[in-house]
Amino acid sequence: MTSVPFARPMIGEEEIAEVIAVLKSGWLTTGTRCRQFESDFKTFMGGDVEAIAVNSCTAGLHLALEAIGITEGDEVIVPTHTFTATAEVIRYLNATPVIVDVMPDTLCIDVAAVSRAITPKTKAIIPVHYAGRACDMDALLDLAREKRLKVIEDAAHALPTIYKGTRIGALQSDITVFSFYANKTITTGEGGMIVTRDPALAARCRVMRTHGIDRDAFDRFTAAQERPSWYYEVVAPGFKYNMPDLAAAVGIHQLAKCHLFQEQRAAIAARYMDGLKHLPLDLPPTVADVDMHAWHLFVVQLKTERLSITRNEFIAALSTKGIGTGVHYMPLHDHPYWKNTYGLDRSMFPVSSAAFERIISLPLFPGMRTDEVEAVIRAVTDVCDEHAVKAA
Numbered sequence: 364m365t366s367v368p369f370a371r372p373m374i375g376e377e378e379i380a381e382v383i384a385v386l387k388s389g390w391l392t393t394g395t396r397c398r399q400f401e402s403d404f405k406t407f408m409g410g411d412v413e414a415i416a417v418n419s420c421t422a423g424l425h426l427a428l429e430a431i432g433i434t435e436g437d438e439v440i441v442p443t444h445t446f447t448a449t450a451e452v453i454r455y456l457n458a459t460p461v462i463v464d465v466m467p468d469t470l471c472i473d474v475a476a477v478s479r480a481i482t483p484k485t486k487a488i489i490p491v492h493y494a495g496r497a498c499d500m501d502a503l504l505d506l507a508r509e510k511r512l513k514v515i516e517d518a519a520h521a522l523p524t525i526y527k528g529t530r531i532g533a534l535q536s537d538i539t540v541f542s543f544y545a546n547k548t549i550t551t552g553e554g555g556m557i558v559t560r561d562p563a564l565a566a567r568c569r570v571m572r573t574h575g576i577d578r579d580a581f582d583r584f585t586a587a588q589e590r591p592s593w594y595y596e597v598v599a600p601g602f603k604y605n606m607p608d609l610a611a612a613v614g615i616h617q618l619a620k621c622h623l624f625q626e627q628r629a630a631i632a633a634r635y636m637d638g639l640k641h642l643p644l645d646l647p648p649t650v651a652d653v654d655m656h657a658w659h660l661f662v663v664q665l666k667t668e669r670l671s672i673t674r675n676e677f678i679a680a681l682s683t684k685g686i687g688t689g690v691h692y693m694p695l696h697d698h699p700y701w702k703n704t705y706g707l708d709r710s711m712f713p714v715s716s717a718a719f720e721r722i723i724s725l726p727l728f729p730g731m732r733t734d735e736v737e738a739v740i741r742a743v744t745d746v747c748d749e750h751a752v753k754a755a
C-alpha cells in the first residue's frame with residue numbers, strides 16, 4: 364500500500380547550499396539574502412510594487428492593518444471560511460472583525476454579504492483567495508472604492524495566482540500579504556511577504572517590522588553614514604517581525620521554482636479532476652484561461668446524501684488506507700472564541716456551514732509521484748464505493 368502524506372515540502376540542493384552559505388557568513392538575521400528575496404519578489408510581482416519580508420503572513424497582516432490605520436472601534440470585514448489568523452490580527456489592534464459568509468462554489472468571500480455588512484465604522488475588507496483561486500476582485504474593489512474602504516488581500520494561498528491577467532499582489536488593493544509557512548505553495552519554513560504599491564504604507568511596514576526603529580540592524584552596522592554605527596531612533600512602539608537571512612536563503616530558491624511548482628500542482632489537479640469525476644463529490648471550480656489557479660489546496664465536497672458515512676468517517680477511512688487529508692476550514696463561527704465573543708451561530712453562515720460538513724482537502728504538492736496521485740484516486744474511489752447509498 365502506498366502511504367501518501369497530506370503535504371511534503373520540496374527543498375532542493377540550492378536551498379540547502381544557500382542556507383549553509385548563510386550559516387558560514389557570520390550574518391544570520393535580516394541582511395543581504397532578505398534584500399535579495401524582496402527584490403526578486405518585487406520582480407515576480409511585475410516590478411510596480413514594494414515587497415517587505417516578514418517572519419509570517421500573520422505578522423504581515425498585522426503590519427498591514429496597522430499601516431492603514433486600523434484602531435479600536437473600527438470594523439474590518441472577513442470571510443468565515445478561513446484560518447483564524449485572518450481575523451485575529453484585527454483583534455491585535457482592538458478593532459472588530461465582522462465575519463461574513465462565502466460563495467457556494469469557490470468558498471471565497473461573498474461580495475453581496477460584504478455589502479450588507481458595511482456600517483459607518485467599517486474601514487477595511489480582507490478577502491482570502493481560498494485554495495489559490497482568486498476572489499471576485501473586480502466586484503470587491505468596485506465596492507471598496509464606492510464605500511471608501513481599504514482592501515488587504517490575504518494571499519496566503521495565492522502565489523502565483525493570476526486574476527484576469529494580473530498577478531495577485533499587483534491588483535489595485537492597498538496591501539497584499541503572502542505566506543511561506545511549511546505547507547504553502549513556496550516555503551521558508553516560517554515567513555511572509557507584504558506587497559504594496561503605496562510607498563508610505565511600505566515605509567510604515569518596514570519601520571514597524573523592526574521595533575519602530577527607523578533603519579534595520581544591517582543598515583546600522585554596514586552602511587556608510589555620518590551618524591555613529593550604534594545610533595538608532597525609535598519612532599513608534601513597533602514589532603519584532605523581520606525575516607532572518609536563514610529563511611530568506613530558502614525563499615530565494617523557492618521563488619525561482621514557483622512556476623515549476625505551480626505547473627506540477629496544476630497537472631496533479633487536472634489528474635484528480637479526471638480521476639474523480641464520476642464519484643459522488645463536487646470537484647473544485649477551475650479558472651478561465653486569463654486566470655491562474657495556484658492550487659494550494661484541492662478541496663472536494665462530498666455529496667453526503669449519496670454516501671452512508673459522514674465527512675469525518677470518510678477522512679478516517681482514507682486514513683486507514685494511508686492517505687493524509689485536511690479540512691480547510693472549520694469556519695470561524697464554529698470556534699468558541701469567535702462564536703462566543705461575537706454571538707455567531709451557524710444559521711448566519713448557511714453556505715460555509717453546509718460546506719464544512721462536506722469538505723476534504725486531498726494531498727497536493729509538487730514532487731508528488733504518479734503512484735501517489737493514483738493511490739489517492741483509488742482510495743477515494745474505494746471509500747465512495749464501499750459506502751455508497753444503495754438506490755431503493
Ligand SMILES: *Cc1c(COP(=O)(O)O)cnc(C)c1O
Pocket residue numbers: 418419420421422445446448449491517519520541542543544553554555
Ligand atoms: C497559512 C495562512 C495564514 C497564516 O500564515 P502564516 O505564515 O502561518 O502566518 C493566514 N491566512 C490563511 C488563509 C492561511 O492559510
